[in-house]
Amino acid sequence: MIHPEHIVVIGAGAAGLMAARELSLAGRKVTVLEARDRCGGRIHPLPFAEFGYPAEAGAEFVHGEAPVTRSLLRESGLSLLPIQGRQWRFEDGKFSQEKSQDTYAADLHQALQELKDDLTVAEFLRRHFAGPKYDRLRHSIERMVEGYDAADPERASTLALRDEWMDGGRSTQARIAGGYGALVEFLTAECRNNGVAIHLGSAASAVEADNGRGVVRCANGDAHACDAVVLTVPLALLQGIALPATERERAKAAAHIGFGNVIKILLRFETRWWVERRMDLADLTFLISGARIPVWWTQHPADHPVLTGWFGGPKTEAMAGLGEPELIEAGISSLAEIFGFEPRQLIRKLVAARAINWAHDPLARGAYSYATPLTRAAQAVLSRNDGSAIFFSGEALYRGRDMGTVEAALASGLQTARNLIG
Incomplete structure (x- = not known):
């Protein structure tokens, strides 16, 4: 043609x-x-009035160098807002700013560098990191693959994710103003x-x-x-x-290209109660936990009293039967567990809430693709x-x-x- x-x-x-x-x-x-x-x-x-800013039910962050995106932003006069602040973890009942260091990180990097033929992530871990001493390392990798990449470790390509792991997932992120x-x-x-x-x-x-x-x-x-x-x-x-x-x-x-799901929960409160609870969370950006909805983030440095929850990967299938009210309830319960509240205390502070299970969207049926x-x-x-x-x-x-x-x-x-x- x-x-x-x-x-x-x-x-x-x-x-x-x-x-x-x-x-x-x-x-x-x-x-x-x-x-x-x-x-x-x-x-x-989402409508500005709902959350007090143009909140995103779908894509929110600009990842990495993104040359095409940045070129369009220059043309349109839009600007990027770099992610600022600190990432926290909640593990074993404690808040920590420390990166979760694994004793065997050097072994992981060596195995990745030596990998010639592609394997699924699950098979890579079985071959190179079997046994109880690697339990923490395997859990950390599986959680990142499922959460960040919305991918199934039994299908996801190790070679495709290697660069991401080698830099510790530190790819730069930003938001678009507006x-x-x-x-x-x-x-x-x-x-x-x-x-x-x-x-x-x-x-x-x-x-x-x-x-x-x-x-x-x-x-x-x-x-x-x-x-x-x-x-x-x-x-x-x-x-x-x-x-x-x-x-x-x-x-x-297309059957050989992975397609993962994400559940995203946005909760607007009367105030930033997490800062009132702990003043050292004033510049909180991301909070990683083992709760049912495991990842949360703020709009820092903007002071919107909004927390966004994120749950990705094949484990979202366990919530396939839940509607929006039940997903919001799961988000509230997860935050209550992390911060030591009764869920009803947080519900009283709630101003607006939305929950989006992208697998339920008939014109998407999932969130985004990943490599096998x-x-x-x-x-x-x-x-x-x-x-x-x-x-x-x-x-x-x-x-x-x-x-x-x-x-x-x-x-x-x-x-x-x-x-x-x-």
């Missing part, structure tokens, strides 16, 4: 908007179809200013392609003829879209285009270090557009 003039982009998340913007800047006619009633996908800002929603607004405005037609409430149900032409059919009965289609939906939704036989076969490769030992080969299959009118794009196809991030989605959308313009 040479120089398609009209491209339909399925999905108005970060990858879809980025692809649409780049294609429209190159003078192409672009139509974006989005099943939701909003743009952004797994970027989901939140990711401000970046989505910028991209959406750019698209519309360039003539992109964005159709909300338009769920793609089938894609037909023949002789370098395509037609996208929507559940609402609409049909959009085009020269090329860019599919940016989350991996879990691919099977719900009817595709031509060749592309359906290619899409099967077979992912690089799967990405190559999905990215290959032998003259087809259908292109796959999104954070799951990104081959850099911070897979599963907004940066990954933006970079993939940009690369797909450039391949189409080619």
